[in-house]
Amino acid sequence: MNDETNVKIEREESVKAGKWLKFRFWLKRFFTNPANIILVVFFVFLAFFIFYPLITLVYDTFAVSSVTETRYGVKMGELTGLWWYRMIASEYNTMYFWKPLGNSMLMSFLASIIAILYGGIVAFFITRTNMKGKSIISMIFVFPYIMPSWTLATFWKNFWQNPDIGSGTGGMVYNLTGLKVPEGMVYGLVPCAIVLGLHYAPFAYILIGGILRNMDANLEEAATILHASRFKIVRRITLPIVLPALMSTFLLVFSSSMSAYAVPQYLGSGRFYVLTTYMKSFLNQGYYGQGYIMGLVMILFGVAILVANQYVTGKRKSFTTVSGKSGQVSYINLGKAKWVVSVILIVLSIFFAVMPLITFALESCCVVAGDYSTLTLQYWISKTPTDAQNGLVGLFFEKQVWRAFGNSLLLSFLCAIIAGSSGVLIGYAVSRRRGTKLAKGVDSLAFLPYLLPSMALGGAFLTMTTIFGIGKSFFILVLVGAIKYLPMASRSGINAMLQLSGEIEEAAVIVGVPWWKRMVRIIFPIQKSTFISGYLLPFTSCMRELSLFVLLVAPSTTLMATLLDEWMLWWPQSANALNLLIIVTVLVINFAVNKLTGASIDKGVGG
């Protein structure tokens, strides 16, 4: 008995003494694995650059940080609850807060419904019927999603505008037919919702179509055998199974629409305000506290939506994707209607994909906006100031344009390189250390920026600029861009790595290939196209991003999208020309990368 206790005590002592040594051994072992180093570095870096701006954002909603704000009788640098009071409880709360919030929600709700109906129906026709011309439709249909979100908004304006409303010029319909549509059709809630809905319809199409295509055809066949009619199968089997995907699409479109800035900015016309546009005007006028409160509310919405999304997709009914072996799905026979359906869909897709480009081209060539009888190329090639009396020369010779063009390209390139490479590394490290707390932590951190609405994230970084004295530099744009697009890249990276079994790398470890060589020569080449889409997505998204950068640009760091934002209200012809230039650039880059690497926009999360 005694002996046993003695032995026990001795052992405990030796354990105590060796603890520190053991810890050191553990630490050494831990950091010999490159995956662990990557995880620790990203964990620290991401935690700082995501949470720090958020904390300063919250802090600034209580702070007095501009001269304008001292007008309310508070002193610069003081802490105050006045902003929260004004937004939530004061007599102005309806105008300042509840009304924009309500508008935002209504607009996003309608946009989601439109996107799901339009995208979902097209997805159904393409995956489940014997319609003709599927490949061409699915190609042009995703066009509006590749183009910047304001494309359709400006198109809408160019198309319906008439002299009685807005800028007072005539649009395409008016010029060709003399028809004047009511103002509510051109500016305000309805057009904003329609345009956003159309913009996100391809996103819904990609998500829902993916589910429909992967859905085991046996599930429907089993119902056929058990005497269910075609209609009943769609209603009782197909729809319920894609319902989680529908809900998830709804939430994602809703959240994207909530943070949309360009569309309500262009089609709100000073009367219809949503959270983003109101936030921008608050910040522009120096009411930082109140603007940041709106940003915070948007972030809360974003997080709430993701939680809801997790709940919807994670329920017990969720389907196990055992893919069936019956590759030959029996398509619904539309009979003669198959031609009608495909003609309608082709016309619709072409209308929303190609018509915008045509109207921009036409508008940019009119002396008097909207008057097609006065065609000119001066907005493109004039070396002297144009007739618009705004001091601008033709687009090709305008210094501002080329500087913005250079800035945009450089910014997109840097963001893509940083986000894409981080995505590859995170993908590697997370998949290698799958199941550990650290890997889970980095995985969620890298996905977190997805929930933060662009505008609010821009706002959060704006609060940070003053503290570090980096101001509105180019660096802050690169930083915010890289962080915002990290989720896309890390998703692609993790997906790519999870498909790759660990043995492939271990086979190289055994023969002593160093880590960097394994990455460059083995892992990257095998999953090349998925990784490259992790670079491509941030690049194209960055090229067409407005709301993320609009708060952070300075005159020297103007981007194409923000330049367009400045021009849009006052100089429609030059703006249209610039718009066309941006869209063409985005499309050219997109297709070039697509052709060169086989990676496409359909892969990855998008958003």
Added chain:
Amino acid sequence: MPEIVLKNITKRWGNFVGVDNLSMTIEDRAFITLLGPSGCGKTTTLRMIAGLETPTEGLITIDGVTVFDSDKGINLPPQKRDVGFLFQNYALWPHMTVYKNIAFGLENLKWKKPEIEERVDELCKMLKIEQFKQRYPSELSGGQQQRVAIARTLAPRPKVLFMDEPLSNLDAKLRLEMRTELKRLHVDTDSTFVYVTHDQLEAMTLATKVCLMETGVMQQYDPPLVTYSLPNNLFVADFVGNPTMNFLDAKAERDKNGKLRINMYGIEAEMQTEDVFEMPVKPEGEENAQSDVNVVVGVRPEFLEIGSSGIQAKVHATLPSGMETTVKIAYGEQIFTSVVFGGVDYAVDEQIKVSFRGNGILLFDKFTGKRLCSGALKLAK
């Protein structure tokens, strides 16, 4: 009575022929297995009978009713063929509970609610899944999902039941159990079963008749034991049976007494058979180094006896499994397989003597692969 007749069924996708001119009759209350390597057209055949796939040409009748006729343009949809179908991956609807999954088909048939409940209870009891009725499929194990799928298929009491590799997603032990249950089920439900599998053992043990297919062509359609002992050709002989049959290239000729002399790699033997056949001759234009080889002798491992007399050979490897022992025998360049009952362990390279036993030895045409005869093989002294 549900008898299924297929006449000249052909399925083509463009130039690719999936099933080629298949004719067969599936008798009432039979348990048929469609057997063959993957891609041989067995699943396509099953799906065509069920109506999930449309044949390019041919005629199918179920229970005397023509369900498909390419000449008359008849093509009954699956739901009108009164059949049940069990899918390989079960195809349970993930958004419905077990109860709903089973009841769905009955609702479509406009059964009354109490009747549905009664039927679902009955099936759940029979398949021992009563306690899972309110669960969703994702909350069940593979074997339980399998049972739910069976219950769902059986619920409307189909007279014909089609099964597409239903056991291939189960683990080995469960598969064995389910085999027994399926065989019981066949008797209990009193219906016709058509079963697709690539597992020859499954096909042999379950079926009343096995239909063996290769690249869309039916090779043999016989009861399992007939297929085993009298395979129509080399493909069938090779596909059925485990360990596989030994094939020995040989030269066969009749001597002046009319006796059938066989020469296998220098081993002289006499084939004793009552079957009458024509001696195969090398077709014109055929180039072959072994110019005089014209037949293949097929010997099941159990007919290769290791004993005190016979050909001198040595042990290549011994694979004892307890109940039986597989012995790999080396004779010159050739490796043969023999199965000995009980656990016997030979040392590697041990010298042994091998002879042929019984009268189940087969002779195949070297050029066409067709079976010529079966009989006994006696070694020349």
